[in-house]
Amino acid sequence: MTQHKVISFETIRVACRNCNLATLCLPMGLCPEDVERLDGIVKRSRPLHRGDYLFRSGERFRSLYVVKTGSVKTYSPSEEGGEQVLGFHLPGEIIGLDAIEKDCHICSARVLETSAICEIPFARLEELTCCIPSLQHQMFRLLSKEIGHDTDMLLLLGKRNAEERLAAFLLSLSRRLQKRGLSPYDFYLSMSRHEIGNYLGLAVETVSRLFTRFQDEGLLHVDRKHVMIRDISGLESIVGHQPLEGNQQRSS
Amino acid sequence: MTQHKVISFETIRVACRNCNLATLCLPMGLCPEDVERLDGIVKRSRPLHRGDYLFRSGERFRSLYVVKTGSVKTYSPSEEGGEQVLGFHLPGEIIGLDAIEKDCHICSARVLETSAICEIPFARLEELTCCIPSLQHQMFRLLSKEIGHDTDMLLLLGKRNAEERLAAFLLSLSRRLQKRGLSPYDFYLSMSRHEIGNYLGLAVETVSRLFTRFQDEGLLHVDRKHVMIRDISGLESIVGHQPLEGNQQRSS
DNA sequence: CGTAGAGTTGAAACCCATCAACCCACGTGG
DNA sequence: CCACGTGGGTTGATGGGTTTCAACTCTACG
Incomplete structure (x- = not known):
């Protein structure tokens, strides 16, 4: 518990530099006014605390989430209380991309320590990506990056x-x-x-x-x-x- | 080898039903004329044979590939000739999504048996997704699905x-x-x-x-x-x- | 007919999971 | 203030699932 204070000190410092979403994960190729528009749809929530849920497996998919400070784990709960941890998400990383396909979350996400999280309503994001080709490209890259990361993990676990x-x-x-x-x-x-x-x-x-x-x-x-x-x-x-x-x- | 003939007989029959790309992996929510436009950018290549490359690790990323008939394996070659097989791709499945991020292929793809493959130049596809919101949504879903699949594999290898x-x-x-x-x-x-x-x-x-x-x-x-x-x-x-x-x- | 590669089968070694005991930090309550 | 309980973390001993090594079979192909 005392440790959490330490990491918070660190991360809060950084938070100031990472105030808007664009800086966090969709940085490239956007002109300032597009960054503005993107920033306009982002919801900032009050800080979440250890154990709080971003979403639960089975819930309707509405938003992507970006970690601003703190950390989040995603996991797929199995019956009997067992769970499979799918990932740990640090500041600047995005959560929820796997839910787009089925339009519902297939894993749960819980905060590991006091964290600040941005919420991006996906429907509104899609409106923007239609208008802003470079943003669309960034989204494709983001999704592709997630696939690449999973590939690395696959190699890790397999070999x-x-x-x-x-x-x-x-x-x-x-x-x-x-x-x-x-x-x-x-x-x-x-x-x-x-x-x-x-x-x-x-x-x-x-x-x-x-x-x-x-x-x-x-x-x-x-x-x-x-x-x-x-x-x-x-x-x-x-x-x-x-x-x-x-x-x-x-x-x- | 004799087996390959058998599976070819099977798959050739099916090929006739899967002539256009839309039927294969981007089916939903498109009006006929959009399907037409999508189909217009697809290149159909002559049949490939066992061992042929779709692309090699490190090559510039230009196109996605869809298996029409046959099968393809993707793998990431490591030095010393060792390799890690990343996936087997059957008819209707898409290959190359992991290359979007870095704009270059991080794995290689080789045909496992005589196969028919469609090529979709990604730049042209992105032009279309900008104009056709439902196609863009399908692309997001497709990428998301790939992530979900990798997640399943992760669970398989880990647990x-x-x-x-x-x-x-x-x-x-x-x-x-x-x-x-x-x-x-x-x-x-x-x-x-x-x-x-x-x-x-x-x-x-x-x-x-x-x-x-x-x-x-x-x-x-x-x-x-x-x-x-x-x-x-x-x-x-x-x-x-x-x-x-x-x-x-x-x-x- | 001989070679090469893929596939099978057996024996032994080994990494890691499991079980168990223990330590330690922390919080609670008498 | 200290005893107590709890949960996370560590350490040791044991066993088991898989790998590894090896020999062998079978098919394909020249």
């Missing part, structure tokens, strides 16, 4: 062992934080070990063991949710270290 | 054991063939065991063992690439059989 998965996860966090102007080497995890394991297809115990192993190997220092990366190229070499032909387990 | 993965794979093929008017119970695999294993994150040997086990259990009959599903609900119960809370390995 990488536990060590590689956690290293890739940490590097992904690090890079995404850096992109938002936060420290890529020193950050707090807003999700539990259980959620990390669930996301990476690993048991909690495996995640825990790997954190301690990484620390023992001097790759990082970890204290509960506080992570400090000491040897980022070491982590990168774990991920880059591609087995030649073999499949899942380490083959060289 | 399912080998048995569940192969069962899900076979059911997916079965349903997609049925959607195109082909038999959901009797079909030929156009991909090798190696490619199936690669796709599902399993070793070839595991795939082979599972095929024989499924056959022993009366779920299906398999002779090389020829698959006959005997107990589809049996396969469904393997997939539906969700572990309550546990992660990867079978937990009940």
Whole structure:
């Protein structure tokens, strides 16, 4: 809990620089007045708190959501209370693109820590994309990017062992934080070990063991949710270290 | 090889019913003249043969591709000749959506058997989507659908054991063939065991063992690439059989 | 008929999940 | 103020599902 205050201090600073949506995720190729129009349809909500829902699986799809500060997890709940974590979303990232097809949400989204979220009514966004070709193109790119990201995850889950998965996860966090102007080497995890394991297809115990192993190997220092990366190229070499032909387990 | 002839007979019959693109993947909400315009930008190429490339990783992105008959695999080649199979694409399915973001292909696509493929120049498609709001909406849905599909795969690779993965794979093929008017119970695999294993994150040997086990259990009959599903609900119960809370390995 | 590649089958090793116990931080209430 | 309970996190031992290695069969093809 105390950690959340720390990450909030960080993120609030950044929030000032990211006041409008365009800056967050649809930045390129728009003239100022189009940015204005885009900004005009964005709803800003009061801050949400840990555990609050953006939407629940099965609900009618109305809006996309953009994280301004804080973090959000998406997951698909299965009967019996079990759940599959689908992603963690940091500032500047968009949520809800998977709901467009069926016009209803197929996953749930909950806030992991106190967060500021923008809401973009999709119907109004579509009106704009019709008029603004460059905005339409950005939307296509955005959707395409999501597909590319899922592809990466697919590769991670299909071909990488536990060590590689956690290293890739940490590097992904690090890079995404850096992109938002936060420290890529020193950050707090807003999700539990259980959620990390669930996301990476690993048991909690495996995640825990790997954190301690990484620390023992001097790759990082970890204290509960506080992570400090000491040897980022070491982590990168774990991920880059591609087995030649073999499949899942380490083959060289 | 003899099998390929058989699947060709089947697919050629269907080809006649799927002459234009709109029927294949952008069917809804278009008036006849818009369908006409859409159809106007589609290039039809001569049949491609096993091993032919639709595009290679790294190439400039120009067009989307739609499978009319036959099948295509997409994969991301890694150095050293290893590859990760990303998907198998059957008639009516679209390829290349992941390339929009970076404006260059991040995976390669090769034809698995003699196939007919439509090419849709993306720049021209975007001109149309600007003018035709319902077409734009269909494009958004199409991209969103791809994300949803990737999500399913993510769940498969992250939480399912080998048995569940192969069962899900076979059911997916079965349903997609049925959607195109082909038999959901009797079909030929156009991909090798190696490619199936690669796709599902399993070793070839595991795939082979599972095929024989499924056959022993009366779920299906398999002779090389020829698959006959005997107990589809049996396969469904393997997939539906969700572990309550546990992660990867079978937990009940 | 001989080679090559795909597919199958068996035995052994191994990564990781599972089970269990324990530690620690935190909040509650006596 | 401290005992207590709870939930998250860690650590150890064990077992199991899959990979890996290896040998073999079968088909295709020259």
